[in-house]
Amino acid sequence: MYAQMIKSEATKDDPEKLATFQARIDAGDKIEPKDWMPEGYRKTLIRQIGQHAHSEIVGQLPEGNWITRAPTLERKAILLAKVQDEAGHGLYLYCAAETLGVTRDELTEMLLDGRMKYSSIFNYPTLTWADMGAVGWLVDGAAIMNQVPLQRTSFGPYARAMVRICKEESFHQRQGYDIMMKMANGTEAQKRMAQDALNRMWFPSLMMFGPSDAESVHSEQSMSWKIKMNGNDELRQKFVDQTVPQAEYLGLTVPDPDLKWNETKGGYDFTGPDWDEFFEVLKGNGPCNTERLAARNKAWDDGAWVREGLMAHAAKKRSAKMAAE
Ligand code: FAQ
Numbered sequence: 001m002y003a004q005m006i007k008s009e010a011t012k013d014d015p016e017k018l019a020t021f022q023a024r025i026d027a028g029d030k031i032e033p034k035d036w037m038p039e040g041y042r043k044t045l046i047r048q049i050g051q052h053a054h055s056e057i058v059g060q061l062p063e064g065n066w067i068t069r070a071p072t073l074e075r076k077a078i079l080l081a082k083v084q085d086e087a088g089h090g091l092y093l094y095c096a097a098e099t100l101g102v103t104r105d106e107l108t109e110m111l112l113d114g115r116m117k118y119s120s121i122f123n124y125p126t127l128t129w130a131d132m133g134a135v136g137w138l139v140d141g142a143a144i145m146n147q148v149p150l151q152r153t154s155f156g157p158y159a160r161a162m163v164r165i166c167k168e169e170s171f172h173q174r175q176g177y178d179i180m181m182k183m184a185n186g187t188e189a190q191k192r193m194a195q196d197a198l199n200r201m202w203f204p205s206l207m208m209f210g211p212s213d214a215e216s217v218h219s220e221q222s223m224s225w226k227i228k229m230n231g232n233d234e235l236r237q238k239f240v241d242q243t244v245p246q247a248e249y250l251g252l253t254v255p256d257p258d259l260k261w262n263e264t265k266g267g268y269d270f271t272g273p274d275w276d277e278f279f280e281v282l283k284g285n286g287p288c289n290t291e292r293l294a295a296r297n298k299a300w301d302d303g304a305w306v307r308e309g310l311m312a313h314a315a316k317k318r319s320a321k322m323a324a325e
Contacts, residue, residue, distance in 0.1 A: 013038045025226050030156040033099035041225050044218065045155055046100050046107075047116070048227060053093035054111045055119035056086045058292050062126040063135060071129060078175050079132060085168045092165065096157040112297050120278060123286030124204050130183050130190070134197035136176015138205040138243065144169045145239045146209060149229035177246065184250040191251075198247065199255045203273040209236040211275065241267045 017036055024031065031037055060083050067083065070076035094104045110116040121139055126132065144166060151162040183194040210216055210232040222228040240259075247254050256271045280286065 013040075022224075025154050025224075029154075030159065031154050032156045040221070041227070042100050044222055044225070044227055045158065046097055046102050048218075048222070049093055049097040049100075049158055050102070050107045050110070051117050051119075053090045053097060053107065054116060055122065056090035056093060058111075058118045058122045058296060059139075060086045061292055061295055062122060062124070062288075063132060065126055066129060066132050069129070070132075075132075075179075082136070082172050082175060085172065089161075089165045089168070092161040093158075096155075096161045099157050108300065112293065112300055114284065114293065117282065118292075120207050120281045120286065121204050122292060123281050123288045124200070125288055127200070128193050128197060130179070130193035130197035131201070133176050133179030133183060133194065134201040136172050136174075137180050137246070138176070138198075138201050139208070140169050140172040140176055141243060142205050142208040142239050144173055145235050145242070149235075152226075152229055154226035180250055180252075184252055194250070195252050198252050202255050206236055206239070206273045207278045207281075209233075209239065211278065212272070215275070236272075237267050240270050244268055 018038060021031075021036065021038060021041075031041075063079060063083050063086075067076060067079055070079050094107060097107060098104060107116065111118065121142075126135065147162055147166050147169065151159055151166060153159045153162070180194055180197075183190040185191075210219075213219055213231045213233045216232050219228060219231055223231070244254055244259065258269065258271050260269045261267075262269045281289065284290075
């Protein structure tokens with residue numbers, strides 16, 4: 001439906017302009033905010049970048065949950081820095097989306113009333129300290145797999161935001177793996193916690209790449225516009241191939257009895273996630289959807305006085321400046 005809408009909008013655009021635009025994309029040019037762009041390109045970017053920004057912001061909640069309960073001062077400082085980085089990523093991405101003619105307030109309202117999505121993964125709970133390891137290792141690992149190619153995406157502000165984000169995500173992934181190493185090599189109880197975290201996070205991490213290519217409504221158009229550089233299944237496969245040896249090194253078992261190296265394809269055969277569960281989470285019926293949106297709504301309402309104060313201060317300065325002129 002959305003894909004059809006984007007296509008029908010594309011046909012409204014001047015064919016000559018469209019052809020020149022596509023030629024620029026094919027030649028690897030970066031599209032900048034003031035350049036002409038098809039309406040569908042602009043809307044798709046607002047959806048993807050906005051959703052990505054919301055994911056970074058909502059993604060602070062599962063880890064924020066553990067800052068006060070980190071086992072050592074050092075772990076606490078590291079986790080705090082990581083969660084702050086995620087806030088920064090959200091801000092760069094909102095700025096990139098704003099260059100497309102939408103305001104941050106509009107994007108936030110669409111998140112808060114459920115018109116815009118955020119990554120499905122953040123609707124799962126973080127039950128133990130080992131989940132901080134699994135989130136860093138698997139969730140940031142999946143995020144990097146998806147975002148490194150986005151450094152070459154066709155829209156300049158998005159591509160440039162991705163460069164810094166990817167550098168920080170790679171520190172996040174390493175700190176997560178470091179927690180997993182500590183726990184997997186710790187006491188029997190710690191090793192059990194690490195295995196349990198892997199068991200619960202594995203399939204939700206695979207869902208982060210989106211539905212299978214056959215079910216993905218946007219992939220074809222987004223890939224021809226280089227908004228997306230790869231298909232969902234291709235990145236999911238790369239993630240599995242990269243992560244299974246890391247699990248083996250930890251001495252942990254990936255919770256997939258059918259996981260098997262396939263010599264012919266040079267990758268693992270693996271069980272896909274439960275797609276019914278994925279679509280339920282997208283509809284708002286995951287384990288933590290209500291809690292996550294309630295937390296964001298509360299933060300927005302609690303911060304109203306700060307926004308109002310800033311606006312009042314800006315208005316006062318403006319009128320003082322006008323009076324002086
Ligand atoms: N969750 O046609 P497709 C992070 C939606 S950042 C929720 O395949 P597309 C950092 C999709 O939007 C994680 N919704 O869509 C961190 C579409 O919705 P529509 C976020 C999903 O866009 C770590 C519909 O399903 N990363 O983790 C999901 O071509 C730790 C149809 O799907 C990004 O956003 C999902 N998993 O491909 C922070 C990266 N998958 O139109 C804190 C940029 C699909 O019905 C702690 N985004 N949908 O409203 C992308 O690369 C793409 O948007 C995909 C989806 C690959 C996610």
